[in-house]
Amino acid sequence: MLRTLRNRLILSHILPMLVVIPLVAVLLAYLLESRFVLPQLAQNLRGDARLLTEISRSEYELWGNPVLFEIILSRLQLDPAVQVMLLNPEGRLLFSSDRADDRLVGRQLSVPGLEMAQSGEEAVLTNYAGLRSGNYRIDVLSPVIDSAGYLSGIVRVSYRVNSIYALFSELRLLIAGVLVFGLLLGVLVGSALAINIGKPVQQVTKAIYDLARGVRQDPLVEHGPEEIRNQVRAVNYLVARLQSLEQSRRQLLANLVHELGRPLGALRSAIQALAKGAGQDPHLLADLTSGMDQEASRLQRILDDLAHLHDQVLGSLELNLEALLLSDWLKGVLVPWEQAAQEKRLVWKEEIPPDLPTIQADPVRLAQVVGNLLSNAVKYTPSGKSVAVSAGATKTEVWIKVSDTGPGIHPDEQEKIFTPFYRGNQDRRIKQGMGLGLSIARDLAQAHGGRITLNSTPGLGSEFTVYIPSYQTADDYR
Numbered sequence: 001m002l003r004t005l006r007n008r009l010i011l012s013h014i015l016p017m018l019v020v021i022p023l024v025a026v027l028l029a030y031l032l033e034s035r036f037v038l039p040q041l042a043q044n045l046r047g048d049a050r051l052l053t054e055i056s057r058s059e060y061e062l063w064g065n066p067v068l069f070e071i072i073l074s075r076l077q078l079d080p081a082v083q084v085m086l087l088n089p090e091g092r093l094l095f096s097s098d099r100a101d102d103r104l105v106g107r108q109l110s111v112p113g114l115e116m117a118q119s120g121e122e123a124v125l126t127n128y129a130g131l132r133s134g135n136y137r138i139d140v141l142s143p144v145i146d147s148a149g150y151l152s153g154i155v156r157v158s159y160r161v162n163s164i165y166a167l168f169s170e171l172r173l174l175i176a177g178v179l180v181f182g183l184l185l186g187v188l189v190g191s192a193l194a195i196n197i198g199k200p201v202q203q204v205t206k207a208i209y210d211l212a213r214g215v216r217q218d219p220l221v222e223h224g225p226e227e228i229r230n231q232v233r234a235v236n237y238l239v240a241r242l243q244s245l246e247q248s249r250r251q252l253l254a255n256l257v258h259e260l261g262r263p264l265g266a267l268r269s270a271i272q273a274l275a276k277g278a279g280q281d282p283h284l285l286a287d288l289t290s291g292m293d294q295e296a297s298r299l300q301r302i303l304d305d306l307a308h309l310h311d312q313v314l315g316s317l318e319l320n321l322e323a324l325l326l327s328d329w330l331k332g333v334l335v336p337w338e339q340a341a342q343e344k345r346l347v348w349k350e351e352i353p354p355d356l357p358t359i360q361a362d363p364v365r366l367a368q369v370v371g372n373l374l375s376n377a378v379k380y381t382p383s384g385k386s387v388a389v390s391a392g393a394t395k396t397e398v399w400i401k402v403s404d405t406g407p408g409i410h411p412d413e414q415e416k417i418f419t420p421f422y423r424g425n426q427d428r429r430i431k432q433g434m435g436l437g438l439s440i441a442r443d444l445a446q447a448h449g450g451r452i453t454l455n456s457t458p459g460l461g462s463e464f465t466v467y468i469p470s471y472q473t474a475d476d477y478r
Helices: 005-058 060-064 066-076 099-104 114-118 161-213 226-275 282-314 326-343 363-380 437-447
Strands: 082-087 093-096 123-127 137-145 151-159 322-325 347-351 358-361 386-393 397-404 451-457 461-469
Touching (some): 005 123, 005 137, 114 123, 161 226, 322 326, 326 347, 326 363, 326 386, 358 363, 358 461, 363 386, 363 397, 363 461, 437 461
Antiparallel strands (some): 082 093, 082 151, 123 137, 137 151, 322 358, 386 397, 397 461
């Protein structure tokens, strides 16, 4: 029964009510009976007693004629639950509205408050014993003083015990009914709230199992309490992320087939040519071996990109930091890219200050960052236009800027190009390769504690800037 969250929520809602409601009922009954009902009844009796006292004071013959007193009582039409007695100054019973007291007429009565009334003071007495129904009592004893100032008698007005008990029983029954209704309403509301919480939780659980089984999952509708909505948002984010990873996986496979197919096809063609005797021609042999070397280099770059992607997924990217004299190192890195630019008939511009600081960096990884940026710049800049490389330093970091005069990058793609496998639309700049170069460059820059920024205008070219902190020692990286 208590294995489900819904049942536990319902029980947690009902149990406190089962404890609280009876206590509230008892306390409410006590307060109403002792603080409101009894004082109000006593006040009413007090008014009746004073009225009877005034009548008795003006009508002296009442004390000797009980029949006349009974007639007056019938005319007053007092509450039938009220009992009226007439006592002489010594406390002997002269008249009682209750026929059961006829046997007590003429006897001396010993009632609470009698001495107070005999002394000329009005006595109002109430007795409340909570659950003990037989001890309810309300008495008002009012002295009758004649014109000479002497006590001529005592009027005693009382509520019958059975009448008070019936009144309190009706009141308690009403309180119990209201509280039971509140309990039932609370159970219904608690059940509705528990169901409202249980359904989204079941929905989230089912979505997680569907994800584990590989079932395509549409985004869940957010409803329920805020905590449940947060869980739904988390699951929706997980679904979107997994779908994105699945799309990336498929894109990776497609890119691999495309990128590996070209160099492998070229290598196979060269091998077949060599097998048919092309190696006997020295010039043809040189061309074939040069082409095979280029295609092998292309395959090596693809493997390097995949190796970096593997390190990125496993979180095992490590740097071999060493002191790097940036001016000398950068000039050596730029030599092959300058040759590639000249082969494509591009204008090569280079501005490297000789006094750049020495930094702690991984020369191979940092060369990969600069190489990826220059590879894109040379690849996408048309012949006759220019590619520029510059560098500089501030107090806290060094920067390397790669600029081209190619087609530029559209604003809605400027952030996406750093996403793995993103290659852009075919009529725009990023349309070749596996779509890993810029993602790798950014990851490597961040591994050095730096960053890459992009400033591009469609039709005017792009400008990538790498910022690396100018740390003095390798310990500063830790």
